Amino acid sequence: MTDETRVEWREWGVDAFAAAERTGTPVLLFLTATWCDDCHRMLVETFGEPRIAANVNDGFVPVKVDVDREPRVRERYNMGGFPSTVFTTPSGELLSGATYLGPEGFRSVLDRVRETWDERGESAGRVPRALAGNDTPAGPVTGSIEEHLAGQLDAQWDHDFAGWGDDAKFPMPRTVEFALKRDRHKATRTLDAVDRNLVDDDGGVYRYAAARDWSNPAREKLLPDQAGVLRAFANAYLYTGDESYRETADGVRGFLRERLWSGFAFGASVGPDGERTDLTAYAGGNALAADALLALAAYTDDERARESAEAALGYLRESLVDDDGTVRHADEDGTETDLLADVARVTAAFCRAESVLGEGVGVARAVADRGVDVLGDADAFRDGPPSGAGLLDRPLRPIDGVVEFADALLDLAALTGEDAYRERAEAAVGAFAGATERMGVQVAGYGSVAGRLTRDPLVVDVGAPAGSDLHRAALRVADHEKVVVSDSDRVPAGAAGLRGRDAAPAESPDALMRLVADAAR
Secondary structure: OOOOOOOOOEOOOHHHHHHHHHHOOOEEEEEEOOOOHHHHHHHHHOOOOHHHHHHHHHHOEEEEEEOOOOHHHHHHHOOOOOOEEEEEOOOOOEEEEEOOOOHHHHHHHHHHHHHHHHHHHHHHOEOOHHHOOOOOOOOOOOHHHHHHHHHHHHHOEOOOOOOEOOOOEOOOHHHHHHHHHHOHHHHHHHHHHHHHHOEOOOOOEOOEEOOOOOOOEEOOEEHHHHHHHHHHHHHHHHHHOOHHHHHHHHHHHHHHHHHHEOOOOEOOEEOOOOOOEEOOOEHHHHHHHHHHHHHHHHHHOOHHHHHHHHHHHHHHHHHHEOOOOOEEOEOOOOOOEOOHHHHHHHHHHHHHHHHHHOOOHHHHHHHHHHHHHHHEEOOEEOOOOOOOOOOOOOOOOOHHHHHHHHHHHHHHHHHHOOHHHHHHHHHHHHOOHHHHHHOOHHHHHHHHHHHHHOOOOOEEEEOOOOOOHHHHHHHOOOOOOOEEEOOOOOOOOOOEEEOOOOOOOEOOHHHHHHHHHHHHO
16 A cells, blocks of 8 residues: 555644744644554545645645654644544644544544634644643652552453453553562463464564454554563563563564564564564664563573674664764654653663673763753653754653653662662652552553662672673572672672672572572561
8 A cells, every 4th residue: 555645745843833834724743654554544545535635735734744753743642543633723732633534534624623723723722731831740759659550450450351451452561560570470461461462473562452352453563562572571481480481582582683673773663464664773662672682681591682682782872872872763864862762761771781791881871861961850851852843842741751761760870879860760750659549550660660769779789790600690580670780899709799788798699599589588
């Protein structure tokens, strides 16, 4: 299916909104993605209809947006799925919106928007509540946050089919990881359902299942989903030793290498037909993949996983991360920089590299320091710099991105010994603590990072280099939230100890396992 259309699409940017201002016409945003079948269908069947195209060209400034390339646009204008068909004022405020629209539905919406615009003009626009600039619901970071979200694992559990909720089922890898430490049976049952229903024969993972029983999967395969599921299965293997979880993780690793590796980095997606592949290399996606692959390598000594991770990290260092810590979303002209999700994931990936490979903390520190400086917004973090076309200059503080960054800052605090990173993480988590009672399992990662903040961190200091038997044993300690520091000067050479604990350091892998077991009692 081609994208042939008679609409005179413009690129996202200030020029399009300036044109709307000059002509006194609304903007039509069409949010699309390479992997989205309905997006391609609407381009052909709706915008390819000559009369519709003529009406759009005459009465609107049409802008087509790739949501993977413009994630901040996606978060501000998403109508609940893709495609998203959005009408805005010349200043970017919302007039109306919908998801997929066939020709007749689109004509009806077009007429209503035109009528509203003619009657009310700019005054008809509105700004979503999340962009209104209100303070976040702050509160103290206490153990009640983790307790509440652990309770939600049961309250929202699907006893019949596994997973959480009674509608479409998503893999929810961060929720699974939260459950691995707090309700392992539910975590493993969910992973078993994911394996049966969402993992394709080629090892790739479908985006979600449309039905409660995990049937009718959406067959597109996105890099962030692959990475998240790979890491969740690797962590399940860490806790259980069940070879089936390692095999599934390795299958996803093979898919990444065979279908998404471009020769220098991991691409973004494979479409539902298996033929439409987007090999654009994005910073956040490659960082997630490197992090997951290093987790698998740490627990299994898988050389293929380690080599793929090192290649992705090399691409990030050479092409997307500057010496001052600036992170470019993609290696393209005009690409955005310093996006919260990219900053968080790159920081986390290089912290993982320091723990597993013995190098990477310098990159992590540079990226984190710049991220804190550029994205700091009171206690929370913005999703990007406060500038850009449309509503991009409005502050958006996404809890998912804040959680990822706070989690990475905790890793960095352990690796560097600098408490300032932990203090900044606590402030960011506290920025949302007042809304804890309204949170469900979808943000279980918030409970994970809150839990790390309310108890002593598990940090294993190893007085031996990365790759040594003692270091490899430390990586296999069954807690996926631990941080391992190789060549640490906090313990004698050839020994390993638990930071902040009084017990004598261990001098062998077996002794280290006994030390950890004793500390857990």
